[in-house]
Amino acid sequence: MVNFFNQSFRQPGKIDFWALQDVNFEVYPGETVGIIGRNGAGKTTLLKILSRISPPTKGSIKVRGRLSSLLEVGTGFHPELTGRENVYLNGAIxxxxxxEIARHFDEIVAFSGVEPFIDSTLKHLSTGMQLRLAFAVAAHLSPELLLIDEVLAVGDAEFQKKCLQKMDEVSKSGKTILFISHNLQAVRELCQRGIVLDQGKVMFDGLSDDAVNFYEKELTGALGAVWVNDLDLPGSKVFLQKIEITNVEGNLSSTYVNSQVVQLHFHVKANQEISEFSIGYDLMKDGVTVFRTRQLDAHGYDQLKEGEYVKFTCEIPGWLLNEGLYTIRPDVAIFFKERLSSAHYDLELAFQILHDPSRSPYHQRLNGQNQPGVVFPSLNWRHQILSTNK
Amino acid sequence: MSNQAANVQFEIKPKNSFSVGIAELWQYRNLFFHFVQRDVKVRYRHAALGFLWAILQPVLLTVVFTLIFKRGFSISDEVFPYPFFAFNGLIIWLLFASGVNGSANSLVRHSTMLNKIYFPRMVLPLAAIATGLFDFMLSWVAMIALAFYFELPIEPLKILLLSVLSLLLAILATLSIGLVLSALNAKYRDFQYVLPFVLQLLFFSSPVFYDHRHFEGESIYNLLKFNPLAGALHVSRTAWTTGLIDWEMVSCSAFTALILAMLGVYIFRKMEAYFGDLA
Incomplete structure (x- = not known):
């Protein structure tokens, strides 16, 4: 059980900044809790305090049981020692x-799948093998409380799958998991309970589905049809002035059904003559890039004259996106030479896609349930009867 | 540890009261031994001459010192051949220097670990100091061989007792400087430039290649006897002579070492909470 009480933390620095304040919650044995929030919400601070790397300024956390964290995977491995020696060293760390390590040693080695090389020096093992060995040690720690950071973001797909499987296994065996993540989908799938942090405070605490919904609706905050840049950096070659999201009729909106066409309008002003101008954006969902596109993909208008105002429009067709919240990350550049948008276009503009129930008779029966997948394209299906039994 | 794990209840609280944390260090002794073992193994795994290096270093320095300093700082040769005198001082000095060096860099060297895992931080400088003990043991055995070669009078009990005492004093001196520097080096990286200078300064102000009695009666002697390492060097030498220990000098030196060690522990414990933010 973890018991938070009035937990706050002050970052070292000149001005007082409370990364966490009035955070009170309890976690019971066997619970799988996802902690989500925007960058700077206090997730990492919470993790650092929980794993006892940084002390809190005020408040306390009571922990019953052994606590360890998966962000420790592979820490303390030494390339000059053998795999065997490293397993013991890592275990001790x-x-x-x-x-205890001796008892689990065979299991650990079997799980890692590097048996033939266990007595070779670690530096002679591939990175993948090292990662597997490290994870195997961490996975056999059998703590009562497991902290998981964005481990799932690293490693190959196979490793991620293994991590998820292990997490599932751990939670089924009655252990407690705190999962701190940006990956909303993973939080939905793996956690029963979700806690939303924002500006150091608990904004929501409840079922993970509700927490993710709350996060998407309330905190992405960027849901809107217009973004206006009020910061014209002097000396910038191009200025991205405005982004608008409209339907085909040109009416501003931030919510669409997936049968509708979504139009994105980018208003740019050239402060000097530019050739090979590139404007585009990444469409993001749950922290995953759905696609990247730029005007050069379609037509070649890439010459801007000094003082020119130009509007670039991109159309996202209907029957492409699935239900959910999509974020736009614009990118303004001179093609493959210079990014013009790194600092001042740090915006989050988002629109929402809802299901159009008219898609197919079967689709209506989904009845509010999620259709899995980042996209939900309209694909052609044919059929051909190859033989009958008569 | 695991059988009591279900009952482990700890509280994560702000740090406001001071404690040395000896109980917790004891709990993590396993980790301490692993760090020492790792560093010894790694050091010698790919060295062609292996453990010989531990002896070669003081031997070569002794040769140089004998050739150069023998003239200037002759000590009563009838008791002590100078090479033995120098070797005796050098192995203590090397234990001290490698310990201070290792512990001063131990936190920076393990910064990724400090960012990710909790364990009592003092394990790192302590393990770094203990790593040097391994080399010391080897060269100490070499010193016995040297004593036989020079046909020194050998009183096993006296040698053993005084060697242990001198080793303890040397460890205390290493701790005193090592802990202060490790904590400060983690926060202010300037100390990595200060460190070689401090060591050099200490080398010349410690009676390694000369005898402290050279300066007896001079006003500088009052300063020299407060050198934290001087006591260890003196006791280590007395083990091989018929002479008596100058207890006043030893206690002055141990006093400095003790004060500095307590200061080191205090600074370290005060600063360790924020080591995780440093890297």
Missing amino acids: LGLTKA
């Missing part, structure tokens, strides 16, 4: 006794 994570607080295990020699006897």
Whole structure:
């Protein structure tokens, strides 16, 4: 059980900044809790305090049981030692006794799948093998409380799958998991409970589905049809002035059904003559890039004259996106030479896609349930009867 | 540890009261031994001459010192051949220097670990100091061989007792400087430039290649006897002579070492909470 009480933390620095304040919650044995929030919401601070790397300024956390965290994977591995020696060293770093490691040693090696090389020096093992070995040690720690950061973001797909499987296994065996993540989909799938942090405070605490919905609706905050840049940096070659999201009729909106066409309008002003101008954006969903596109993909208008105002419009067809919240990350550049948008276009503009229930008779029966997938394209299906039984 | 794990209840609180944390260090002794073992293994794994290096270093320095300093700082040769005198001082000095060096860099070297895992931070400088003990043991055995070669009078009990005492004093001196520097080096990286200078300064102000009695009666002697390492060097030498220990000098030196060690522990414990923010 973890018991938070009035937890606050002050970052070292000149001005007082409370990264977390009045955070009170309890986690019970066997719970899988996802903690979500925007960048700077206090997630990492919470993790650092929980894993005892940084102390809180005020408040306290009571922990019952052994706590360890998966962000420790592979820490303390030494390339000059053998795999065997590293397993023991890593175990000791994570607080295990020699006897405990010895007891699990065969399991750990079997899980990692590097048996033939266990007595070779670690530097002679591939990175993948090292990662597997490290994860195997961490996975066999059997703590009562497991902290998981964005581990799932690293490693190959196979490794991620293994992580998820192990998490699932751990939670089923009655252990408690705190999962701190940007990956909303993973939080939905793996956690029963979700806590939304914002500006150091708990904004929501409840079922993980509700928490993710709350986060998407309330906190992405960027849901809107217009974004206006009020910061014209002097000396910038191109200025992205405005982004508008409209339907085909040109009416501003931030909510669409997936049968509708969505139009994105980018208003740019050239402060000097530019050739090979590139404007585009990444469409993001749950932290995943759905696609990247730029005007050069379609037509070649890439010459801007000094003082020119130009509007670039991109059309996202209907029957492409699935239900959910999509974020736009614009990118203004001179093609493959210079990014013009790195600092001042740090915006989050988002629109929402809802299901159009008219898609197919079967689709109506989904009845509010999620259709899995980042996209929900309209694909052609044919059929051909190859033989009958008569 | 695991059988009591279900009952482990700890509280994460702001740090406001001071404690040395000895109980917790004891709990993590396993980790301490692993760090020492790792560093010893890694050091010698790919060295062609292996453990010989531990002896070669003081031997070569002794040769140089004998050739150069023998003239200037002759000590009563009838008791002590100078090479033995120098070797005796050098192995203590090397234990001290490698310990201070290792512990001063230990936190920076393990910064990724400090960012990710909790364990009592003092394990790192302590393990760095203990790593040097391994080399010391080897060269100490070499010193016995040297004593036989020079046909020194050997009183096993006296040698053993005084060697242990001198080792303890040397460890205390290493701790005192090592802990202060490790904490400060983690926060202010300037100390990585200060460190070689401090070591050099200490080398010349410690009676490694000369005898402190050279300066007896001079006003500088009052300063020299407060050198934290001087006591260890003196006791280590007395083990091989018929002479008596100058307890006043030893206690002055140990006093400085003790004060500095306590200061080191205090600074370290005060600063360790924020080591995780440093890297």
